[in-house]
Amino acid sequence: MKYSNSKDCIILHDNCTTVLNSQDFVSRIDLSFLDPPFNQDKAYNEWNDNLPPEEYWEWMREVCTKIYALTSDGGAIYFMQREKNTEYVLQCLGDSGWTFQNLIVWKKKTSAVPGMKRFGKHYQIIGFATKGKTPRVFNRLRIDPPLPADYKQVRENGMYVTDVWDDIRELTSGYFAGDEALRDAEGKRLHKQQTPIQLLLRIILSSTSPGDVVLDPFAGSGTTLVVSEQLGRKTIGIEIDSHNVKLIQNRLAENREADDVSRYFKEYICTSDLEAIWGVEQSTSIKPCSSKQLTLFESKQ
Numbered sequence: 415m416k417y418s419n420s421k422d423c424i425i426l427h428d429n430c431t432t433v434l435n436s437q438d439f440v441s442r443i444d445l446s447f448l449d450p451p452f453n454q455d456k457a458y459n460e461w462n463d464n465l466p467p468e469e470y471w472e473w474m475r476e477v478c479t480k481i482y483a484l485t486s487d488g489g490a491i492y493f494m495q496r497e498k499n500t501e502y503v504l505q506c507l508g509d510s511g512w513t514f515q516n517l518i519v520w521k522k523k524t525s526a527v528p529g530m531k532r533f534g535k536h537y538q539i540i541g542f543a544t545k546g547k548t549p550r551v552f553n554r555l556r557i558d559p560p561l562p563a564d565y566k567q568v569r570e571n572g573m574y575v576t577d578v579w580d581d582i583r584e585l586t587s588g589y590f591a592g593d594e595a596l597r598d599a600e601g602k603r604l605h606k607q608q609t610p611i612q613l614l615l616r617i618i619l620s621s622t623s624p625g626d627v628v629l630d631p632f633a634g635s636g637t638t639l640v641v642s643e644q645l646g647r648k649t650i651g652i653e654i655d656s657h658n659v660k661l662i663q664n665r666l667a668e669n670r671e672a673d674d675v676s677r678y679f680k681e682y683i684c685t686s687d688l689e690a691i692w693g694v695e696q697s698t699s700i701k702p703c704s705s706k707q708l709t710l711f712e713s714k715q
Contacts (some may be wrong), residue, residue, distance in 0.1 A: 488550025624693030
């Protein structure tokens with residue numbers, strides 16, 4: 415079943431495998447973000463989260479293969495998973511044709527899983543790969559996080575984003591999730607695994623241009639759609655759970671202040687051609703990095 419908030423933002427209520435196998439699905443995808451069920455025996459309304467491991471990873475391989483066939487040359491995929499499944503993610507991407515680019519470590523800011531026989535787990539991984547060796551789009555974003563305690567000189571123009579993302583807060587810790595977490599009238603979380611808009615903002619800005627097509631085959635709470643629409647990208651979300659589909663529709667219609675990505679524009683202000691990458695005109699009093707300064711800084715790299 416198809417729902418559409420606009421011609422450039424579509425929600426499909428269906429199983430992603432069924433949709434991806436459909437002959438009348440889109441002919442071109444430029445970026446896909448995969449945040450599937452992790453097969454941890456969680457209580458989903460319309461999905462068995464306790465598949466035999468070999469069946470689960472065969473399913474993931476099928477999804478990645480179908481997306482690969484629909485992706486433009488040089489298009490990107492970002493596949494998020496638990497750290498213990500890193501080898502399976504990389505094998506799955508390789509088996510389905512993708513070219514590995516980076517293993518991104520998303521370090522959590524407020525939560526860690528303690529271990530009795532091993533070190534506590536404090537991050538998730540995101541496999542970044544492309545269709546072919548060379549990305550069709552890769553925007554080298556610059557951020558300016560606080561200086562570490564042992565740094566003596568202030569950065570003139572920030573720093574390039576690396577493969578360790580420790581500046582984006584997760585929303586799975588209820589007390590720290592802030593206004594962004596979707597809640598009912600009693601304050602109860604409506605989606606326990608809601609992805610933060612900052613995470614999708616960085617992914618979409620890095621690997622797409624305005625007008626590109628973004629796919630989320632496990633749309634969940636709709637973060638990918640919310641961010642893509644604000645950045646002038648076309649977006650398709652597939653979601654099997656009718657409750658989540660309604661949640662996404664309401665979220666897109668509400669235009670919540672907590673979902674406004676424009677407040678993060680300043681974090682990337684030292685990025686060359688940021689306004690063109692962002693895709694939607696921003697009004698800001700923040701002084702951008704001058705092209706002369708940026709050129710001089712980059713020449714030292």
